[in-house]
Amino acid sequence: MKKNEISILGSGLIGSLLSIYLKKRGLDVHVYEKRADNRKGEYKEEGRSINMALSDRGWKALEKAGLKEKVLPLTIPMYGRKIHDEHGNTSFMPYGKEGQAIYSISRGKFNHLLMDEAEKEGVQIHFEHKIEEVDLRLNELSVNNPENGSETISSEVIIGADGAYSSLRNAMLKQVRFNYKQEYISHGYKELSIPATKEGEFAMDPNALHIWPRGSFMLIALPNPDKSFTCTLFLPFQGERVSFENIRDEKDIKGIFQNYFHDAFLLMPNLVKEFFGNPTSSLINIECYPWMLNKAMLIGDASHAMVPFYGQGMNCGFEDCYILDGLIDKIGTTAWELVFAKFQKIRKPDTDAICQLALENFEEMKNEVADPKFLVRKNIEARLHSLYPREWVPLYTMVTFSDMPYSEAYAQGKLQEAIMDKVMRDPLITQNWNKMDYEDIINQLDKAKSV
Numbered sequence: 001m002k003k004n005e006i007s008i009l010g011s012g013l014i015g016s017l018l019s020i021y022l023k024k025r026g027l028d029v030h031v032y033e034k035r036a037d038n039r040k041g042e043y044k045e046e047g048r049s050i051n052m053a054l055s056d057r058g059w060k061a062l063e064k065a066g067l068k069e070k071v072l073p074l075t076i077p078m079y080g081r082k083i084h085d086e087h088g089n090t091s092f093m094p095y096g097k098e099g100q101a102i103y104s105i106s107r108g109k110f111n112h113l114l115m116d117e118a119e120k121e122g123v124q125i126h127f128e129h130k131i132e133e134v135d136l137r138l139n140e141l142s143v144n145n146p147e148n149g150s151e152t153i154s155s156e157v158i159i160g161a162d163g164a165y166s167s168l169r170n171a172m173l174k175q176v177r178f179n180y181k182q183e184y185i186s187h188g189y190k191e192l193s194i195p196a197t198k199e200g201e202f203a204m205d206p207n208a209l210h211i212w213p214r215g216s217f218m219l220i221a222l223p224n225p226d227k228s229f230t231c232t233l234f235l236p237f238q239g240e241r242v243s244f245e246n247i248r249d250e251k252d253i254k255g256i257f258q259n260y261f262h263d264a265f266l267l268m269p270n271l272v273k274e275f276f277g278n279p280t281s282s283l284i285n286i287e288c289y290p291w292m293l294n295k296a297m298l299i300g301d302a303s304h305a306m307v308p309f310y311g312q313g314m315n316c317g318f319e320d321c322y323i324l325d326g327l328i329d330k331i332g333t334t335a336w337e338l339v340f341a342k343f344q345k346i347r348k349p350d351t352d353a354i355c356q357l358a359l360e361n362f363e364e365m366k367n368e369v370a371d372p373k374f375l376v377r378k379n380i381e382a383r384l385h386s387l388y389p390r391e392w393v394p395l396y397t398m399v400t401f402s403d404m405p406y407s408e409a410y411a412q413g414k415l416q417e418a419i420m421d422k423v424m425r426d427p428l429i430t431q432n433w434n435k436m437d438y439e440d441i442i443n444q445l446d447k448a449k450s451v
């Protein structure tokens, strides 16, 4: 029977980056990926080519692997949200301080680059090798490949980076005292696009993440280097007037876009074809524990799949790789159980926190950003941050532009939220926010922290 030193399940974003980290240590790393190698043709994953927002935690992990400079040319900086109202008016809300941005990147192209880099390091990626079963007692994989059929592969270490429907997690589910929680939210999503103009230019500002918030649903758009935008439409599956179940034909979809997203509609010549041609996908939150058994461990979405509303799933998975690598630096590669045990203990409170924040941010994105008071609230927080940069850091900044543990960001964010809720109760806040006593707000925060 073939025996590997390290078997990673899945060559998605997290499996690929992790394979690079481990291979750089001189380990024998094999990656098993159920899909075919899609680097040869143009990348298109059945209308799910969604682009991602890469932010500080992700960049830090890429930098440690020596990949930052290679990834940068694939990205477009987005300095803030551009909110589109129902009349086509737009307003801009910076994400952070001047110059701070999150970076739009195509998931497919990014994944190709990481797989190329992994292979350059000497990682062996076995495409069309689906993990059917994992024997946790023997650390053996049952792998199916169309050419050779089923084979059993033994492995010193198994790492499950095989996403939200992980085969390794399925095996762990059968163990006693394994906790598992999954929740599909009411909404699903569909990919659409805004092509470049006839003149070959961007049809909208490329340096922003565009949002059309409409209460119970929303549309977003992220820029691509070819001057198009990838849009994602989030709708409830059913129950509401505007829902996937109530869009049955061309008239329905055009009616909704003309009514609610008119400025975007004018830029979307392929709307009908894409809406009915692209799949409708669901959104899931998954939490489980423990993540390890002996020398097998889960990482990335396999251990903590979150809804995409904080733009952190991939960034968090990359941070997993960074933290795991730091533990290997300290403990070495001869005590994997210890490395894995420490990893899950450190990391679980943080991934719980970001899963929760991602669920909460859904409300903010589809609803609150459309409220003019929301902009005032953000302005107050930005002012507080500029006056007291260490004392008051907006939650979005802590999550997106720092590497503070997510659980600490969550706790600090809750204290600030309670204070801001109080501040916003002032009926004259929209007029007075400029002249407020900011020192008093910081004192309130200090007091809240000391309780």
Ligand SMILES: Cc1cc2nc3c(=O)[nH]c(=O)nc-3n(C[C@H](O)[C@H](O)[C@H](O)COP(=O)(O)OP(=O)(O)OC[C@H]3O[C@@H](n4cnc5c(N)ncnc54)[C@H](O)[C@@H]3O)c2cc1C
Residues within 6 Å of the ligand: 009, 010, 011, 012, 013, 014, 015, 032, 033, 034, 035, 050, 051, 052, 053, 054, 129, 130, 131, 132, 161, 162, 163, 164, 165, 166, 167, 189, 232, 299, 300, 301, 302, 308, 310, 311, 312, 313, 314, 315, 316, 317
């Ligand atoms: C609409 C949407 C938008 C998002 N936007 C952002 C964003 O802006 N920023 C951000 O940070 N995150 C974002 N995310 C989250 C991000 O996509 C995920 O967190 C990230 O892709 C997780 O990577 P992964 O490698 O853990 O899992 P995956 O990307 O799911 O990769 C798993 C891999 O394992 C393979 N596999 C699965 N089962 C098997 C098996 N049995 N055998 C062999 N191979 C297998 C799969 O084919 C796949 O290649 C978004 C997610 C969605 C849905």
